[in-house]
Amino acid sequence: MGNQPKRIALLTSGGDAPGMNAAIRAVVLAAHHFHIEVLGFFHGYNGLLENDPTLLDLSAVNDIIRLGGTILKSARCPQFQTETGLKQAANTLVKQHCDALIVIGGDGSFAGLLALKQHWDGQMIGIPGTIDNDIDGSDATIGFSTAVNTAINAIDKIRDTANAFERIFIVELMGRHSGHITFNVGVACAAEQVLSFENFSADNREQKLKQLAQEIASVQQTRHNSYILVIAENVWPGGATALARELKETFAIDSTACVLGHIQRGGSPDAKDRVIATKMGVAAVQALINGENEVMIAEQNSRMCSVALKQAIQHQKKINPNLVAAHENILAVTAQNQC
Amino acid sequence: MGNQPKRIALLTSGGDAPGMNAAIRAVVLAAHHFHIEVLGFFHGYNGLLENDPTLLDLSAVNDIIRLGGTILKSARCPQFQTETGLKQAANTLVKQHCDALIVIGGDGSFAGLLALKQHWDGQMIGIPGTIDNDIDGSDATIGFSTAVNTAINAIDKIRDTANAFERIFIVELMGRHSGHITFNVGVACAAEQVLSFENFSADNREQKLKQLAQEIASVQQTRHNSYILVIAENVWPGGATALARELKETFAIDSTACVLGHIQRGGSPDAKDRVIATKMGVAAVQALINGENEVMIAEQNSRMCSVALKQAIQHQKKINPNLVAAHENILAVTAQNQC
Amino acid sequence: MGNQPKRIALLTSGGDAPGMNAAIRAVVLAAHHFHIEVLGFFHGYNGLLENDPTLLDLSAVNDIIRLGGTILKSARCPQFQTETGLKQAANTLVKQHCDALIVIGGDGSFAGLLALKQHWDGQMIGIPGTIDNDIDGSDATIGFSTAVNTAINAIDKIRDTANAFERIFIVELMGRHSGHITFNVGVACAAEQVLSFENFSADNREQKLKQLAQEIASVQQTRHNSYILVIAENVWPGGATALARELKETFAIDSTACVLGHIQRGGSPDAKDRVIATKMGVAAVQALINGENEVMIAEQNSRMCSVALKQAIQHQKKINPNLVAAHENILAVTAQNQC
Amino acid sequence: MGNQPKRIALLTSGGDAPGMNAAIRAVVLAAHHFHIEVLGFFHGYNGLLENDPTLLDLSAVNDIIRLGGTILKSARCPQFQTETGLKQAANTLVKQHCDALIVIGGDGSFAGLLALKQHWDGQMIGIPGTIDNDIDGSDATIGFSTAVNTAINAIDKIRDTANAFERIFIVELMGRHSGHITFNVGVACAAEQVLSFENFSADNREQKLKQLAQEIASVQQTRHNSYILVIAENVWPGGATALARELKETFAIDSTACVLGHIQRGGSPDAKDRVIATKMGVAAVQALINGENEVMIAEQNSRMCSVALKQAIQHQKKINPNLVAAHENILAVTAQNQC
Incomplete structure (x- = not known):
């Protein structure tokens, strides 16, 4: 030595x-x-x-x-x-x-x-x-772990007011070009829908918008409840704000965009x-x-x-596929049917 | 009875x-x-x-x-x-x-x-x-008390990352048409500056923008530190996002806008x-x-x-004048000199 | 000057x-x-x-x-x-x-x-x-305000596990010789009972023990639920631990004593x-x-x-009598009937 | 199917x-x-x-x-x-x-x-x-993860008051018969010492008591600071309270025992x-x-x-040996020298 x-x-x-x-x-x-x-x-x-x-x-x-x-x-x-x-x-x-x-x-x-x-x-x-x-x-x-916890604490608060008004929220999370934060937060907050690089590409933008609109409309008809969509930053052109505007303009759906922002970087x-x-x-x-x-x-x-x-530095780490699969196939589909 | x-x-x-x-x-x-x-x-x-x-x-x-x-x-x-x-x-x-x-x-x-x-x-x-x-x-x-606590917890986190990067943040708070939340949060977070109905009218917009720019420039020259400006919603046309853009366009000052939003309504x-x-x-x-x-x-x-x-319902409640005075005359002025 | x-x-x-x-x-x-x-x-x-x-x-x-x-x-x-x-x-x-x-x-x-x-x-x-x-x-x-908030956050957690097991907890709070913390925490946590200097003197110890035992027994018979008693330090000889032991020895009532202790002094x-x-x-x-x-x-x-x-320094500040009265006359009495 | x-x-x-x-x-x-x-x-x-x-x-x-x-x-x-x-x-x-x-x-x-x-x-x-x-x-x-986070939030508060008074605290944590909680919390809180099943057996009780006393005395002489010892429940006969009493009786060392208790079971x-x-x-x-x-x-x-x-159910899960080794060999030894 x-x-x-x-x-x-x-x-x-x-x-x-x-x-x-x-x-x-x-x-x-x-x-x-x-x-x-x-x-x-x-x-x-x-x-x-x-x-x-x-x-x-x-x-x-x-x-x-x-x-x-x-x-x-x-x-x-x-x-x-x-x-x-x-x-x-x-x-x-x-x-x-x-x-x-x-x-x-x-x-x-x-x-x-x-x-x-x-x-x-x-x-x-x-x-x-x-x-x-x-x-x-x-x-x-x-x-990573702290950022995810900060985000779920924030979204738990948003859920309270979303429930009270039976409102739709689009919450934008950090993560640069990967959905680790978004998918973990989405599952941990029982988000009705998650939009990230792993399950969406901007090519399908119009189709996705339509699908979201149908989903939201269906939820609103069948039950009184809130609806929270979490999206990764950089995944939708213009972010949560743009997505909320497009839902309004194209499908007359009211939703509130929340960009959680830098609180995700700080804290003990x-x-x-x-x-x-x-x-x-x-x-x-x-x-x-x-x-x-x-x-x-x-x-x-x-x-x-x-x-x-x-x-x-050669590759970006992939997200746990089990988590994506569980959310896509079971959780999201079922959660939207809660009455 | x-x-x-x-x-x-x-x-x-x-x-x-x-x-x-x-x-x-x-x-x-x-x-x-x-x-x-x-x-x-x-x-x-x-x-x-x-x-x-x-x-x-x-x-x-x-x-x-x-x-x-x-x-x-x-x-x-x-x-x-x-x-x-x-x-x-x-x-x-x-x-x-x-x-x-x-x-x-x-x-x-x-x-x-x-x-x-x-x-x-x-x-x-x-x-x-x-x-x-x-x-x-x-x-x-x-x-009110919970909303203020939620906001200071969020801004404490923003302060962490603001300190790390010596950055300028403009944080927009709720409060409709009064500065109760904004002034209490501003004082409680040791915000370098507070912008609310009580100390600003939109008529003085250009003058205020210039003053903020000078203040920020002076702070950046004399010390390494973060700078947090909290502003009440509805007080600046276009909100925190517009103010950040104007600081950039007119004075080439980089700042980050954060709209805390609906987390202030929820939580235990x-x-x-x-x-x-x-x-x-x-x-x-x-x-x-x-x-x-x-x-x-x-x-x-x-x-x-x-x-x-x-x-x-006849009048809107006024904010505690001591708090505004203390901040305006002593705290803000002095805080910006911290080295 | x-x-x-x-x-x-x-x-x-x-x-x-x-x-x-x-x-x-x-x-x-x-x-x-x-x-x-x-x-x-x-x-x-x-x-x-x-x-x-x-x-x-x-x-x-x-x-x-x-x-x-x-x-x-x-x-x-x-x-x-x-x-x-x-x-x-x-x-x-x-x-x-x-x-x-x-x-x-x-x-x-x-x-x-x-x-x-x-x-x-x-x-x-x-x-x-x-x-x-x-x-x-x-x-x-x-x-004071922070200490009370720290205590209610702790007791909210105790409530979770108390509910899960339908258990009785005796939680001891700080406050030296006054019940400001204890009464505010008791009301804020919907404690089933509050024991402090304002509503108890050690002379009535035996009588109080019997009353608590009856109350707890009655609650346990009529409903499935938890029961939280908050007590001020120094109010019961030997504190929460002694009280729990006496309830067990004299009335065969199982309860868990929790002394919150110095967490009440710290924190942001x-x-x-x-x-x-x-x-x-x-x-x-x-x-x-x-x-x-x-x-x-x-x-x-x-x-x-x-x-x-x-x-x-001449007198110790008295607790808000409204708060004691509301709790003693209405809240505690009614809360114990929740089914 | x-x-x-x-x-x-x-x-x-x-x-x-x-x-x-x-x-x-x-x-x-x-x-x-x-x-x-x-x-x-x-x-x-x-x-x-x-x-x-x-x-x-x-x-x-x-x-x-x-x-x-x-x-x-x-x-x-x-x-x-x-x-x-x-x-x-x-x-x-x-x-x-x-x-x-x-x-x-x-x-x-x-x-x-x-x-x-x-x-x-x-x-x-x-x-x-x-x-x-x-x-x-x-x-x-x-x-497990939530319990550890609850404990570190509590101990962070204890650290504040321990620092203010340069006091010694003995904090008892849950865990039944394993030190997963205790060791993770100890490392995460920068505890000066950790006492758990993995690094202590009751046979060495007298020796350990002496060693702790020497360590604490040495820390108190060389620097102004707090000292936090976290111990697993069931590891020391009589728990934190008994240990504090023994340190006082045998070595005239003042310390404060804190039993975190059931808050570790609850919470979101x-x-x-x-x-x-x-x-x-x-x-x-x-x-x-x-x-x-x-x-x-x-x-x-x-x-x-x-x-x-x-x-x-055959065996109890062992704690990560890296964590114990890092704490025992490096962290604890070094931390006590902080001046």
Whole structure:
């Protein structure tokens, strides 16, 4: 173990996710345990360009496990995508005597890591932190569980008022280009219908609009009740607002659009996200000590493991097909018949 | 007390508010205590037109104190505003042998009560239930406290991600035409700025836009931090979305608009709303027994009292001027200097 | 205004309460607005003995409005109750050039302030911060609202499992020697029975035990349901655990005792506590500027005012009699008949 | 598929767990989809003895997905463990024309199922519902995730007041005879120490007491901070209260014992528990249609599968060893050094 790193650079990048602070804490605790220093860089990859890091000692991470957001902040960094930017970042790491770099973020952040590889030869580890849960190779990403819980708590409230007025709501959820959040929230909220990439393509837009209109009309005729449709962002051109307008204009159906928005990114992480973030942070330091490089820490079947970064960014993780099938074939069809 | 009512009609009307179920329960419990029956009519005043009520016994209200929404449902009722509608409603009350009518709702619902007076001579009591807190004569209305808490929980989450990215958010809150929700939420969330009817008129739109732009620019230059502006619905033409667009187009300022929407109407009522709803429900039945009529149950200085319905709907309740002054003169000005 | 203070000493004392940080922030913001410095002393009055304060600038209070606990910490301080301790504290205030002292705490902390008066002649202001709500002269104290909400959220969960098993629970709540928390929680949770100082004295212990046993037996015979009794700490010798044991031993009644405990002290303050703490913090600084002394900032009928400290600590605040009467005469009696 | 069941008996048994209602709903929806009737029996196996079931149609399960507890109630049933009881239960199933029985509960409930097998030859399916997560063969049980989240929310509040007073808390958690809840909560709350079956046996009681005392003393000397020890119920003779007393009596260490108790059983299920309960409910009906018998529905590596009931009750599920190792070797050791 003579080659174990002496100083780790650490940053959070991409969209922030609840649990990132728990991962930061775990990296710092584990590193301290193995007598390794941790330098925190701020604002994602910008921190490597700005070269103004902070030494993260134990007191810096005291009681942060339960805080939303990230104490290291995050930001886009277009400069980092240039040759000059990458060189500058590599320079900073050399100047700061960092042997290793741990990045907590999503697939875009991991692509950044691999690009940096050409200019710097330290060890590189990725920790999957994104509410979207779309990283291939890990059963879960930090932040997903909390985001889903935040969304269902919000929709439970919407259900109350929807029931009182027997109204139709179209609730738009985050998730970039995958339906992990949308399908889990839809099932967990007993949404009458779910619209996501997995069960809809924009080619069938007119057909889908008609189908939704018929479904809603049928529900309204046969029973007094609310109707909640959850849709993934980016799945319907113009989003929930456009869909509500089209239902009104084409089929004279009144509905209320709700875009849940950034509340899904914040909040104290739930237990799942704190635990997985802690396990991943510890595992990342252990992986460094084991000499691993260019890997992402992952959870597969409840065990920590490593996945090549290249592989992790190649595909987007598919949603559990059982969940889609159960909803499509049984739950949605039956739920709409509740009287 | 030979004249005490034997059968009360009960309905919820207007926008639903957390705590309405607690009020329903209290009316039923108190009525049962005094050997009075309670008939529940559904969907607001529509229930009086449809004449399909339910006898509310004790088991019907068991464990509903903590439920959001209203088990009696609510709805708009344009028909009730016609002479025919009013007569039909009066007919129902006579046919159902109701001596009294209790309506839980806002000022629109109370105006409906007074209109009905011309066609029916039973006792009439209003209980102020609206998240907007805009009913003159009562220190609080059922649902306001919960709505404010729901909003601050949401904005606390937004603050997390706003801090992580040092972003500007414009969060739009409910409140119809008053700033009770907006100012309380703004102060409770340490919002950097609050925009409501009390401190802004649309005439000053251009001037305000410029002022906001300067303020934001100044904050961004002098410190790394987030900036949250909360605005009341209906106060800025086009709402938060339009304001964000104007800031971008005119001053090249990036901000994110969030419309919190209907989550503010739902959710389990907080302790304050459950307690006040319970006190008001009990007081409403006691007022009927005392022979009162055409009054609204109110809380003034922590005591239950009655206010003439006519008076209650005459003016909109003003917001606590201390709160506005404290925010305008001290909090907002100082908060923007935090470094 | 030539005599306005230039430097304020600030500390939190006694049991911590959610919202204390919001009050600290408001004092610092308002002081900054009027160009006054604020020195924060740690661990209650111990901080005055230790003489190791921190200058609280705007950045020190950034984003603390939503944090539970107190960043200035709190602690018992027996030494402060001695002549030597008081002199030492006075010395510190002189050495640190403090013109004024603001203490956020309960009546014990205010008594401390008055004792210090003999040794120091600066301005003294108390801000009522205690979850017990037992300070005479103010309609509300900082922390009470949050503590009540925390308790009802916990009891709502207990109700779920109590319903599932049709069980009897005895839930013990905080409140020292007053029933503000217990009665409000009892009403808000639709507790079948409430036991507090206002409706029970230990002299009637045997009689009360028998009455409870009869009531519970009667409920169990006539209907399938849960039964929740909330009791104030210190009201029954040995607390909830002893009461459950006595019910078992004397009447063979099975019940489960739950002592909610310190969860009632923590958590992010709710909107009410954040707003009132903010108003009180601003008002405290304004009172200093107005030359007031030996007063407590209070809220009466939604307005800020000042109350002589002497008066504030003379009596314990009585609970709203309407609430007790409504519960005792109507709610409890009726609720037990639910089938 | 000519042999698919026509009528399913459904009951919940053992300790109630959040998500049981979601499972009930899913069974009813899926059964309805396949034109199968569902009879709900109340109070666990007592319902089979009492023979007073209810037909569960779609409206009976409308909007119950988010409710804590179980609408079918639960209870102990000693009679069911007798030959007479089992025969009576079998009789009921025959009389009610039930082809299949689905039981949602823990390993005790599954043992009951197998016992019934001797007297009745219908299909039998178990769905693992228990907050303890101790059922071998399934990665998760319904209710575990919610219970852990409830506990961390409570301990986050305790941490606030512990920090304010730099106090020591001993928090006792549920879990019967396994440390799933305790270890997950301990890690998620950054507890300074965790005491559970996995890392402690009562034989080492004196040694452990001494070790804890030294650890606490060392923490108190080197830094100002709180210290939270979470312990599993049944692990220390006398529980948290006894441990606190022993620390005081033997080592003069003040600490506060908190028994979280039944709040861990209640509350609206979180997203994880709603989703897994829904998937398991659907899978149970599908398993019946596929002709499976004497199996438990399980989730393994994110997929639904079946496990022989016999196997499921043979062993108690072990806790994830990575979690214990990470905590024991790194987190606890390091966390105590935070300054």
